Amino acid sequence: MLWPKLIGFAVLSLLLAQLQFIPSDAAVSGCSDNFTQVAGKCLFAANYWYNWYQAERHCRSLGAGLFNLQNQTQLQQISDWLNATLPYTIEFWTSGNKLGQYGANYYWQNTGEQAHYLPWANGQPLAASGDCVTLFANYTYYEGILGYNLVVRNCTHPSPHVCEKQTQITDNRICLKTGSYENVQVLL
Template sequence: MLWHKLIGFAILSLVLTQLELVQSDVPASGCRNNFSLAAGKCLLVTNSYYNWYEADRHCRSLGAGLLSIQNQTQLQQIEQWIAVKAPWVLDFWTSGNSLGQTGAYYWQSTGELARYLPWSPSQPQTKNGDCLVLESNKYSTAGYSDFRLSNKNCTHFGPHICEQQQQKYNTRICLKPGSYENAQVLA
């Protein structure tokens, strides 16, 4: 009976010696590819000027979508992030649009109806267009602030903010290469 326990212990020891810690390509923040963590999302500001369609395509090429905003707390955190990353940029494309249904706005990146719409004064102006920008309503020597939503023609050019979902795990345990073959030979 002791020899069964010894063999079991030997096999377990062999398997454990073949384990190694492997770092994934997700840094500790959970954000990839130059994205930074803000408002529970991985965000990237792009100062290249694209129309809304090109901005959406650009974000998708990065494994992301254009920015969506769910609530006031998230908007405040995004504003603080903008103050650091792009204090002198006046407005940014978001994923919000009313394409296909006038008067109802959806977040293109999530497909959800936009329930939180912090409009700039005198907005929305549906005659201005179907796509939403996050636009500053206040200027100071420190940069732009007090961002709110406005609608623009989707073919206008402007910078944009991409968002990725934060990755939850950044390490994993794997067998060392060749471990499976070694275990088969010993068995």
């Protein structure tokens, strides 16, 4: 009765020795460290009161940059997340600025692209206020924060900030070799 078990074990061992990689069913997309996936981005809300330059430097130290906006849907999702993450914070630095520009165009620092979606608050942009852009809350005393719009500030104004990282796509694979087992995560 021991022979059938030994033969089965030998056959299984030979099959496993032939396998090198078994790919997972699907690639996994996610965020690293303390970043949260919101609106297709990996975001980190920092409640440190830094000026724009310090905020940008802080994000860079995390392998990220200050965040930007592309559309209304993204603004709504980020607004909802900020209300849940830091509910009483009314202003956050973005990567938006017109540093070194004489015209009315604003750019996203983290991509270098001209900002086309700019949901300004009433009376904005007010160029005399500065060259950097914050996400500023629309709020009432009774209802709290209702949403966010963009406001121009002096770049030395202290404010919390939001860092943005690209989502990481990984493919998990199991490597089976004789006498060992390894789980490898491959960045795509």
